[in-house]
Amino acid sequence: MKSSNVIARERGTDLLTVRDLHVEGFSDERWHPIVRGVNVSLKRGEVLGLIGESGAGKSTIGLAAMGYAKPGCRITQGSVVFDGADLLSMSEARRRRLRGSRIAYVAQSAAAWFNPAHRLLDQTVETAVAHGIASRGEANRDAVELYKRLQLPEPETIGFRYPHQVSGGQLQRAMTAMAMVCRPDLIVFDEPTTALDVTTQVEVLASIRRIVEDFNTAAIYVTHDLAVVAQMADRIMVLRHGQTVEEAVTRQMLAAPTQEYTRTLWAVRKLVKPEIEARDHLLTIDNVTAAYAGRVKVLVDVSIKVPRGRTVALVGESGSGKSTLARVVTGLLPAISGSISFDGQPLPLSLKQRPKDLLRRIQMIYQSPDSALNPRQTVEDIIARPLEFYLGLKGEQRDRRIGELMHMIEMDESFLDRLPGELSGGQKQRICIARAVAANPDLIICDEVTSALDQIVQEEILKLLMRLQRELGVSYIFITHDISTVRAIADKVVVMHQGKVVEQGSKTEVLTTPHAAYTELLLSSVPEMDPDWLTQLLARRKNRGILDAAG
Amino acid sequence: MTSAEPLIQTTRAHRVRRTRRSRMRMALKNAPLSAWFGMGVILCYVVIALFAPLIAPYRETQVFSEAFAPWSHEFTFGTDQLGRDMLTRLIYGARNTIGIAFITTTFSFAAGMTLGLLAAMYRGWLDQLLSRAVDVLMSIPSLIFALMLLSIFGSSIPSLILIIALLDSTRVFRLARAVGLNVVVMEYVEVAQLRGEGPVWMLRKEILPNVLPPLIAEFGLRFCFVFLTIAALSFLGVGIQPPSADWGSMVRENATLITYGDVTPLLPAGAIALLTVAVNFVVDWFLHSTSGLRDEK
Numbered sequence: 103m104k105s106s107n108v109i110a111r112e113r114g115t116d117l118l119t120v121r122d123l124h125v126e127g128f129s130d131e132r133w134h135p136i137v138r139g140v141n142v143s144l145k146r147g148e149v150l151g152l153i154g155e156s157g158a159g160k161s162t163i164g165l166a167a168m169g170y171a172k173p174g175c176r177i178t179q180g181s182v183v184f185d186g187a188d189l190l191s192m193s194e195a196r197r198r199r200l201r202g203s204r205i206a207y208v209a210q211s212a213a214a215w216f217n218p219a220h221r222l223l224d225q226t227v228e229t230a231v232a233h234g235i236a237s238r239g240e241a242n243r244d245a246v247e248l249y250k251r252l253q254l255p256e257p258e259t260i261g262f263r264y265p266h267q268v269s270g271g272q273l274q275r276a277m278t279a280m281a282m283v284c285r286p287d288l289i290v291f292d293e294p295t296t297a298l299d300v301t302t303q304v305e306v307l308a309s310i311r312r313i314v315e316d317f318n319t320a321a322i323y324v325t326h327d328l329a330v331v332a333q334m335a336d337r338i339m340v341l342r343h344g345q346t347v348e349e350a351v352t353r354q355m356l357a358a359p360t361q362e363y364t365r366t367l368w369a370v371r372k373l374v375k376p377e378i379e380a381r382d383h384l385l386t387i388d389n390v391t392a393a394y395a396g397r398v399k400v401l402v403d404v405s406i407k408v409p410r411g412r413t414v415a416l417v418g419e420s421g422s423g424k425s426t427l428a429r430v431v432t433g434l435l436p437a438i439s440g441s442i443s444f445d446g447q448p449l450p451l452s453l454k455q456r457p458k459d460l461l462r463r464i465q466m467i468y469q470s471p472d473s474a475l476n477p478r479q480t481v482e483d484i485i486a487r488p489l490e491f492y493l494g495l496k497g498e499q500r501d502r503r504i505g506e507l508m509h510m511i512e513m514d515e516s517f518l519d520r521l522p523g524e525l526s527g528g529q530k531q532r533i534c535i536a537r538a539v540a541a542n543p544d545l546i547i548c549d550e551v552t553s554a555l556d557q558i559v560q561e562e563i564l565k566l567l568m569r570l571q572r573e574l575g576v577s578y579i580f581i582t583h584d585i586s587t588v589r590a591i592a593d594k595v596v597v598m599h600q601g602k603v604v605e606q607g608s609k610t611e612v613l614t615t616p617h618a619a620y621t622e623l624l625l626s627s628v629p630e631m632d633p634d635w636l637t638q639l640l641a642r643r644k645n646r647g648i649l650d651a652a653g
Numbered sequence: 654m655t656s657a658e659p660l661i662q663t664t665r666a667h668r669v670r671r672t673r674r675s676r677m678r679m680a681l682k683n684a685p686l687s688a689w690f691g692m693g694v695i696l697c698y699v700v701i702a703l704f705a706p707l708i709a710p711y712r713e714t715q716v717f718s719e720a721f722a723p724w725s726h727e728f729t730f731g732t733d734q735l736g737r738d739m740l741t742r743l744i745y746g747a748r749n750t751i752g753i754a755f756i757t758t759t760f761s762f763a764a765g766m767t768l769g770l771l772a773a774m775y776r777g778w779l780d781q782l783l784s785r786a787v788d789v790l791m792s793i794p795s796l797i798f799a800l801m802l803l804s805i806f807g808s809s810i811p812s813l814i815l816i817i818a819l820l821d822s823t824r825v826f827r828l829a830r831a832v833g834l835n836v837v838v839m840e841y842v843e844v845a846q847l848r849g850e851g852p853v854w855m856l857r858k859e860i861l862p863n864v865l866p867p868l869i870a871e872f873g874l875r876f877c878f879v880f881l882t883i884a885a886l887s888f889l890g891v892g893i894q895p896p897s898a899d900w901g902s903m904v905r906e907n908a909t910l911i912t913y914g915d916v917t918p919l920l921p922a923g924a925i926a927l928l929t930v931a932v933n934f935v936v937d938w939f940l941h942s943t944s945g946l947r948d949e950k
Contacts, residue, residue, distance in 0.1 A: 432847055453847070461849045474840040478862035491848060537844075 117185055117287055117320050118144040118167060124179035125162050125171060125344075136162050136175065138344040146287065147318035151335030151352070153325060153367070155556035156527065159344040164290045164324045168205050169197050185287065202229035206281035210293040212273040216265040223261025226280045235284050248279040251316065252309040270420075271302035275309050282313060288320045295330060299419035299583055300627040307333055307629075308640055326556050328367060329629035332356055333636040340364050352633050366558065368631075373561055373590040375568060377609045380409025380593065384545060384577045385431070385449075390440035392430050400426045401437075402601045408545065413571065413578040415592035415609075417585070417624065423601040424581045428547045431579070432466055445544065462492040465538035469550035471530035475522040481533055482518040488540040507536045510573075511566065528559035532566065539570060547579045552587060564590050585628040589613065597621045684938055691934030698928055702748040709741040714896040721910065724917075731917055734906050739917060745898040746921060751928070753814060753893065754880040760818035761879070762872055765825025770856055770864070772826075773833030784830070787823045795820045799882065800891060808891045817882055821875060828871055832864040839863075866940070873936035877929045884925055900925050 120142040126133040137159040144150050152160040162175065169189030171177050182189040184205065189197060201207075206229075209215045216225060226248075227241035236244065242261070249257035252275040265273060274294055281289050294310065295303040311334060314321050323334045331338055331352075338355045340347040340363070348361045359365050385408035392401040401423045408414050416424045429435040431442065433453030442449040444463070450456050468474035475484060485504055489495040495503055508515055511532040522530055531551060538546050548567070552560040568591060570576065580591055588595060588609070595612040597605040597620065605618045616622045626639060684692075701708060710729075715737065722732040730739035772780040790798075799816055806812040836842065837860065845859045886892035887901030895902065900921035907918040 434843070434847070456849075458849050461847065466844070466847060468840045468844075470840070474844060476841040476859055476863070479858070488848065491850070541848075 115145065116143050117146045117148075118142065119183045120163070120167060120180065121183070122180040123163065123166055123177070123182070125159070125166055125175055125177050127162075127175045129174075133176075136344050137166070139180075140341070140344070140346055142167065142322075142339070144288070144320050144322065146320055148337065149314060149321045149323055149335045151323045151325065151331035151338040152341060153328060153331050153338060154341035154347075155326065155558050157343075158341040160324045160326075160341050161292050162344075163341070164292050164322050165207075167288070167290055167322055168201055168207060170201075199233065202286075203233045203235060203284045204286050204288070206284065206286040206289045208274075208277050208281050208289060208291045208294050210296050212277040212294075213265065213270065215277060216273060218265050221262055221264055222268070222276050226261065226276060226283055229280070230283045233284065241283060245279060245283055248282050248313070249276070251313050252276075252279055253305070254279075269302070271298050271306050274298065274306050278306075278310055278313065282317065282319070285317060286319065288322070289314070291321060291323045291325075293325050296325065296327070300585070300629075301419055301623060303330075303629070304627045304636070304639065307636060310334070311636070327629065328557070329631050329635070332631050332633045333629060340367065356631055356633065373564060373586075375589075375591055375593075377593045378412065379608075380412045382410050383407045384410040384445055385579075386443045387427075387431070388441045388443075390427075390430060390437045390442065392426060392435055392437045394426075394435070400601050401430065404440075404598075404601075404603055406596055406603065406606065408577055408579060409594065410544075410577055411571065411575045412593040413580050413591050414594045414596060415588040416579060416581045416596050416598060417583065417588060418598035418604075419583055419624075421600075422598040424598055425549055426601075427598075428466065428549050428579065428581060431547060432464060458492065462488075462541045463544045464547070465541050465543040465545070466547045466549065467531075467534050467538050467551050470554050471522070471527065471534050474534050475530055477522055479521070480518065481520050481522075481525075484522075484533060485536050485540055488537060492541050503540070507540055510539065510570065511536045526559075527555050528562060531555065531559075531563055535563075535566065535570070539574070539576075543576060545577045545579065547581070549581045550583070551580075553582065553584060560587070561590075567591065585613070585625060597624065680942060683942075687934040688938035691931040691938070694927060694931035695935065698747055698751060698931075701744055702751050705744050705748045709738075709744040711738045711741045713741065713745040713898055715741070721907075723915075730920060731915075733903070734909075739920070742898040742903060743900070743921060743924060746900045746903060747924070749893055749897050749899045750880065750883060750901070750925075753810065754876055754883055757814045757817045757821070757879045757883075758872060758876045760814065761821035761875065762825050762868070764818065765822035766829045766861075766868060767856075768822075769826040769829025770833045770860055771852075773830045773837050774852070774855060774860065780830075783826065787826050790820065790823045791827075796882070796885065799886060800889070803886070803891045808886075808894060810893065813883070813886070813892065817879055821879060821882075825868075825871065825875065829864065829868060832867050833860060836860050836863045870936045870940040873932045873939070877932050880925065880929070 120140065123137055123140045123142075124135065125137040127136045128134075140159070140163055142150065142163065152163060154160050162172070165172060166177055166182060167184075169182055169184075169192075177190060180190075184200065187196075189200070216222070223242060223245055226245045227236075227238065230236045230241040230244075231238050235241075245261060246257050249260055254260050254272055254275055260268065260272070260276075268276065278294070291310070295306050298306060307330065313319075321334075323331060325331050325334075335352050337349065338352050339349040340355075340359075340361070342363055347363050348355070348359065350360075355364070356368075359368060385406075387404060387406045387408075390401060390404045391399060393399045404423075404427060406414065406427075416427065418424050426435065430437050430451075433449075433451065433456055436451040436453075442451065444460070449460070453461075482504065485507055486500060489500050489503055504518070505515060508517070513529065513532055517525070517529070522533070525533065534551075551567075552563050555563060564587065567578065571578065578591070580587075582588060592609045595606065595609050596603055597612065597616075597618065599620045605612055605616065605621050612621065613625065616625055626642075629635060717728075717732055717736040717738070719732060720734055720736040722728050722736070724731050728738050728740070730743070732738055733742060768783055772783045799820055802816045803813065806816070842855065842859050845855055850859075883892050883899070884901030884904075887899050888905045890902070890905070892901055893899040903921040904918050910917050911919075
């Protein structure tokens, strides 16, 4: 079915032609080039995947395809011709008429794009009604039809709910419906599934792909996830530093990338750490139950052993209680029952009862280095504080140790006077790691530390963490929802679902022969590089009806 | 990428080390004209207030024979209802009015900010207690409340400062608590908490620097309001007491001249207006540059 579509698309004329596009962004008191001479052509019904690390300019190109540049950015050169008309030279009023009706946009975080004060249905049909394309009644009927096609539950009534009353995956599909309601010729998808769990992502991907095929809509699909783009795109364009590295039909690109950079992108997902048996346990969590505000139990009867000098990966989707477990271990949320022992000694449940030296031995690294680093403190202040606070280092000793730590995280001392806002995402995360390591801890809890980063940076950070473990013998509790990360770092895997431990055991045991149905669902939902993966998975699930079980 | 030796990350070489001073210089360089105007005016006022005895042609309370004298070489802006030189009174008025307003605003910020941030940090009963107390104070119209308190404690300058500072600190409290609440949920505050930091460090190093921009902007605005409150109270006769010069009472005392087509009473009023506008220009610029807003073309 797909191959016949591809043939039909190749016969069509170009819907969108971007020629020699240059975009600049303003930062550091100067204009910097973001996109440098990119050409894009897109036929009707064709899906183009744009991939690259952050800062490669992929989202900027996606927006420029709509004739738009974000505040602080400007299109300096080039042309964007949509269906014979140059978007850049036409009046703003004409552009606005095109946007929403013939060109639509689906953003990464639907939760931030929906107005929480209006019902989904009203927001879905708003553009169609505003552009005078359909009457409200017609548009409402059409929206329900779209909800059905996007496989939203209760399509007749879901439109009457408010954004906070539906799940993230449903909201993302509602946003796709919002984009489709005018039957646009072109949709720009800007990382629509990045913020979703793997199990939800599969459903959203399947819905988006079906609806784009049904209406023969052209799409630009922006993502940094190769496996996802392999499922969605007919053609892939690899970008780096605002320039095209390589462009080819999906299968060809996956099978035989011609550029070195593309091959390194492909290689990232293949990082695997051999698993090592542990001698003894550093942390033992026994039958712990925890609840927020004394009401809803978020953790029920959780027992986990963390081997010394090894990595335990906590896996599960959002809401499974992974991060809550981290809060229980750190003492921010004292458990209501159960016990925790650390290095043979019982660990006081509440943060306030723990002496300073015990606090030093358990450190934490967060998902988002942006909010984990105080924006008003320099790198030096940030790293020096644990040294001064826990170890009482002063003067030359302190400076020497800072130097050592900076070297450990592979950065030089020219960064010391920088504020976090002046660093890249990967560098910020390195600073967070340095801050944790500065305390000479025995256990570091890593809460989704790589999920906000690009794949290449992810790999660097994971390698760094592994090296530190080898050198310092520190243990990790690694919270993640990404199975390829688990393969890269874990010795032991704990699968959590709805506040309970579903399965735990050595990495090979859990990943190769999962016992629990949930583990199997989770593992099978992880996208693979094979472009037929999604089609085959959906066929398999249809046969076995797992999809229904997943809710 | 493929080499086993890790690549050491380094900054771009052409960048010089940035100090706080160089950041400030850069910000000043990009300041708009309105901000420069505002800063110029404020600087003038400060110089006049500091060097009033050197600049003024006569002494503050020196009385001449002719009351309501017209503008002349001897009395640039004429004399007031008692025969005191208007220009001299204007210059000394800057000293009294601005000085008192500045001290009052500083007091109200010290109190409001500390309590507001404490309430944001600890929540619970402390927050409830402080917030409700502030609600009670705010429920009474502040000018009337100030009049009442001044008539109880007498309108000396210390009581004037303390009473206005107390009433004004309620607004600062609310703002500080609101912006503080957004900061205390940040993970870097949690990091400090996990590290075992005490309340002083949390307040001073983790929270305060991040709530400062809106508070400094508010300082500028509240300074104007305090200024206007003092002028209003003086106009009503319970503010700064004679014979000290102050702009509010100067307007009141010479108001009758307006009916004769003499603009002299507008001069102190104009001085108040100009300073208010100047402070607001600077505050606007400061807010704009720290909020990270970018101008759309």
